[in-house]
Amino acid sequence: MKRIFGILAISLFIYACGGDDTTVSTDDTDTVTPVTFDRSAMLTNWADNIIIPGYQDFVAKVNTLEAQVASFTDTPNDLTAVRAAWLDAYTTWQRVSMFEVGPAETVNLRLNVNIYPANVATIEDNITAGSYNLDLSSNRAAKGFPAIDYLLYGLGEDDAAILAIYNGTNGDAYKQYLLDITADMKTLSTTVFNEWEGDYKETFVANDGASATASTDRFVNDYIFYFEKHLRAGKMGIPGGVFSGSVEPNNIEALYAGGISKDLFIVGLNATQDFFNGKAYNSSAQGESLASYLDELNAIKDGADLSEIINSQFDVSRTVVSALGNFEQELAINPPTNFLNAYDEVQRLVPLLKVDMVSAMSISIDFADADGD
Amino acid sequence: MKNYLPIALALTTIAFTSCEDDDPVITDGGTDIEVTAPATYSFERDGESTVSFSGQTTRIQMAQELVSEMSDFDNATLASLSNMFSNEENPFENEDLNASDKSIKSKVAASTDYYAGDASGSATVKAFFEARLADQVNEVFPAQNTVAEAGVAGQIADGESTRYVNAQGFEYNQIVAKGLIGALMIDQALNNYLGTAVLDEATNVEDNDNGVVVEGKSYTNMEHKWDEAFGYLYGNAADAANANATAGTDDNFLNKYLGRVEGDEDFAGIAQEVFDAFKLGRAAIVAGDYELRDEQAEILRTRLSEVVGIRAVYYLQQGKNAIEAGDYGAAFHDLSEGFGFVYSLQFTRNPNTDAPYLSTEEVNAFISQLTADNGLWDVTPETLDAISTAIAAQFDFTVTQAGS
Numbered sequence: 024m025k026r027i028f029g030i031l032a033i034s035l036f037i038y039a040c041g042g043d044d045t046t047v048s049t050d051d052t053d054t055v056t057p058v059t060f061d062r063s064a065m066l067t068n069w070a071d072n073i074i075i076p077g078y079q080d081f082v083a084k085v086n087t088l089e090a091q092v093a094s095f096t097d098t099p100n101d102l103t104a105v106r107a108a109w110l111d112a113y114t115t116w117q118r119v120s121m122f123e124v125g126p127a128e129t130v131n132l133r134l135n136v137n138i139y140p141a142n143v144a145t146i147e148d149n150i151t152a153g154s155y156n157l158d159l160s161s162n163r164a165a166k167g168f169p170a171i172d173y174l175l176y177g178l179g180e181d182d183a184a185i186l187a188i189y190n191g192t193n194g195d196a197y198k199q200y201l202l203d204i205t206a207d208m209k210t211l212s213t214t215v216f217n218e219w220e221g222d223y224k225e226t227f228v229a230n231d232g233a234s235a236t237a238s239t240d241r242f243v244n245d246y247i248f249y250f251e252k253h254l255r256a257g258k259m260g261i262p263g264g265v266f267s268g269s270v271e272p273n274n275i276e277a278l279y280a281g282g283i284s285k286d287l288f289i290v291g292l293n294a295t296q297d298f299f300n301g302k303a304y305n306s307s308a309q310g311e312s313l314a315s316y317l318d319e320l321n322a323i324k325d326g327a328d329l330s331e332i333i334n335s336q337f338d339v340s341r342t343v344v345s346a347l348g349n350f351e352q353e354l355a356i357n358p359p360t361n362f363l364n365a366y367d368e369v370q371r372l373v374p375l376l377k378v379d380m381v382s383a384m385s386i387s388i389d390f391a392d393a394d395g396d
Numbered sequence: 397m398k399n400y401l402p403i404a405l406a407l408t409t410i411a412f413t414s415c416e417d418d419d420p421v422i423t424d425g426g427t428d429i430e431v432t433a434p435a436t437y438s439f440e441r442d443g444e445s446t447v448s449f450s451g452q453t454t455r456i457q458m459a460q461e462l463v464s465e466m467s468d469f470d471n472a473t474l475a476s477l478s479n480m481f482s483n484e485e486n487p488f489e490n491e492d493l494n495a496s497d498k499s500i501k502s503k504v505a506a507s508t509d510y511y512a513g514d515a516s517g518s519a520t521v522k523a524f525f526e527a528r529l530a531d532q533v534n535e536v537f538p539a540q541n542t543v544a545e546a547g548v549a550g551q552i553a554d555g556e557s558t559r560y561v562n563a564q565g566f567e568y569n570q571i572v573a574k575g576l577i578g579a580l581m582i583d584q585a586l587n588n589y590l591g592t593a594v595l596d597e598a599t600n601v602e603d604n605d606n607g608v609v610v611e612g613k614s615y616t617n618m619e620h621k622w623d624e625a626f627g628y629l630y631g632n633a634a635d636a637a638n639a640n641a642t643a644g645t646d647d648n649f650l651n652k653y654l655g656r657v658e659g660d661e662d663f664a665g666i667a668q669e670v671f672d673a674f675k676l677g678r679a680a681i682v683a684g685d686y687e688l689r690d691e692q693a694e695i696l697r698t699r700l701s702e703v704v705g706i707r708a709v710y711y712l713q714q715g716k717n718a719i720e721a722g723d724y725g726a727a728f729h730d731l732s733e734g735f736g737f738v739y740s741l742q743f744t745r746n747p748n749t750d751a752p753y754l755s756t757e758e759v760n761a762f763i764s765q766l767t768a769d770n771g772l773w774d775v776t777p778e779t780l781d782a783i784s785t786a787i788a789a790q791f792d793f794t795v796t797q798a799g800s
Contacts, residue, residue: 265515268501268522269482358519366515373512391598391617396451396498396624 060319061311062239063231068301068310069242070224076304077119078216084112085209092205096198099189102182106175106280113168113277117290121249121298124242125227126218130211133253134163140278141169143177150196157207166204169278174201177279233385240386243313247376248390250295255373258288259366262350263359272354282349289344292369296337313380322383324375329383333375340368431683433676436637437626439619441607446615447636449627452584454498456632456647459576461488462500463648466532466569467560469540477529501525504579507587508594509750510743517756521579524739525572532568536560546773554725561728564771570732571739573648578704578740581628581650586700586745589625590693596686605684618681622689626674629654629700640671650703657703660710662797670699694747701744701753705791706798708737709784713799715772716780728772731780738762741787753790762786 091108116137123133142164149155149165157166179185189197230238264270275284301312314330322329343365347353353362377388439446462480465472479487483499505511505521535549540560542550549563561567588594595618604618630639632647644655658667677692711734718727741754762783766775788795
């Protein structure tokens with residue numbers, strides 16, 4: 024309630040006072056230009072060409088994973104196929120994780136499928152107990168992709184040791200757990216997809232106003248929140264020790280699979296840039312987007328188009344992170360200077376999105392850092 | 397469960413008030429009342445104090461234990477020092493500190509304004525302190541009973557005191573203590589909590605305007621941020637509400653040296669000015685007058701940065717005098733403190749440029765001069781004068797004013 028109130032308050036403030044001075048000018052003159060941008064077209068593009076196809080692909084990958092888990096647990100003698108299906112689904116997840124609004128927010132999809140590192144003690148306790156309620160929030164760190172990461176890569180020193188567990192005395196319990204947490208992911212992701220295909224898309228697009236509870240405002244908040252907290256901080260900042268001051272290599276994504284957390288980050292970064300540009304899922308077609316919205320507003324920063332500045336910074340970030348070794352290698356250096364320099368490039372996107380873009384659009388940010396004291 | 401009436405009323409109020417101009421007055425029954433600072437740093441809402449800075453008190457106390465541990469030749473280890481820096485493994489005597497989830501390290505070179513986009517710079521500063529802790533254990537501890545000379549770590553007499561220095565004549569505990577004044581207290585207060593990025597983050601302004609408090613607390617987010625800046629200076633005061641009464645005696649960090657600068661007649665009055673700015677800025681937040689708030693933040697940035705600049709010059713000049721008198725023990729002690737204050741200059745904040753009064757590059761150039769060859773054994777009065785002059789030139793005081 025406080026959050027909603029805050030958004031309402033600032034929106035009304037902006038509404039009441041019109042164009043406040045910011046570093047971003049949206050107009051060459053002092054008069055307030057009416058926004059002609061069609062938010063509805065942008066929302067439609069997001070829903071039809073990005074979000075729904077994204078979830079569709081994700082659900083398909085989770086279904087494949089489920090089939091491979093079934094096959095593996097039926098005859099646990101080769102991890103190759105099930106691991107490949109897990110990686111494929113996990114990679115696809117990076118493209119939809121940012122859509123935590125509406126149905127995904129209702130079921131807390133992200134918290135249910137990708138809290139890392141996995142809580143190994145809880146996983147093992149659950150398996151030993153043989154009964155567990157995966158709907159409990161206390162089990163969130165014991166399921167999803169990170170838990171499967173542990174179950175496919177972390178159970179033993181090598182593949183033979185891992186396979187020995189599935190074929191051992193307690194093997195059936197491990198198999199069942201793997202099946203259950205995969206089914207849980209399938210249920211959740213299918214629910215979200217079906218909602219979007221059902222009534223939610225219409226609700227989403229119809230809510231095309233400029234209030235704080237309108238789709239654009241809420242989605243932009245969720246998008247930036249994802250970028251700042253989950254992509255930037257979760258995948259790089261926290262393992263790099265940016266907040267604690269100590270490198271935390273055990274907090275990388277896909278800890279057990281080894282060597283892929285950088286790749287997952289890059290996919291996530293690409294997804295956020297594609298979204299910014301309104302690029303259709305798995306296609307180069309572009310529709311109305313945050314970038315075209317900024318262009319429509321004629322948002323300029325330091326003499327250049329803000330949309331171009333943001334895209335350049337996305338490109339720089341990708342180039343610098345791509346040039347790194349894998350995250351495990353980089354984090355073994357203390358302090359991990361190259362890793363942190365790359366992080367800084369990613370961080371530079373945060374004020375561009377969180378301050379410059381949203382002020383040009385008159386959108387209020389509704390989340391704050393709570394790492395005071 | 398949800399009651400929208402207060403929201404509707406508040407929104408109506410905002411709609412009617414949000415376009416008022418920014419004069420630092422509040423209108424009350426047609427009479428303009430200027431925002432005035434209360435006599436003490438005391439603020440209440442519904443009869444409950446809204447002032448809170450326990451995290452800062454905790455970190456000041458952690459820093460006190462850390463610096464004192466650096467001189468405990470019998471018990472300190474690299475692990476004990478490192479653990480105190482990062483608050484791991486229950487390293488502190490004070491159990492309250494062990495129980496805290498705070499640490500010194502997490503807030504060293506960690507301000508939003510200076511370090512949110514400079515993770516590697518932040519890591520470099522943190523590594524600087526960790527390296528000095530290791531140096532103390534590896535270089536100075538083994539030389540406890542060695543007589544120091546050029547190129548040899550050991551002890552050196554300073555009047556009735558014995559100083560333990562490295563091969564270049566530096567006391568690491570002084571470098572760490574005075575370095576933390578900049579890297580922890582100054583950086584957090586001036587570049588984090590007094591900055592608009594933190595004060596005005598997210599819905600802080602709207603919440604503060606409408607008295608929306610942090611869940612479970614009596615204060616608004618913005619009030620609390622300001623208090624946290626206050627806490628890095630006064631967090632260990634016996635009576636924070638009346639903290640100026642004991643300024644200079646509450647800790648061995650920023651508070652102590654505000655007191656020392658106050659004691660120099662060239663700068664008398666600075667302590668009251670700083671305390672008043674904290675009070676008035678906080679009152680301005682309560683009144684929703686953010687222009688007045690930011691004016692006070694500028695005063696604080698100027699004055700507290702000056703404390704660092706003045707003490708850097710002061711110790712360099714005192715060290716110079718001692719070197720000229722041939723008193724190396726006294727000189728090394730002063731110059732080690734001076735080194736720490738010079739290091740701290742890179743965290744100061746010039747409100748006119750929103751940058752440090754002296755950049756990291758400039759600070760590193762000074763450090764190179766101080767540490768060349770055999771370091772303090774070789775440093776010349778000319779070098780110390782040149783550095784002092786370069787520092788004073790960036791501030792509104794002279795070497796003569798600061799140096800005595």
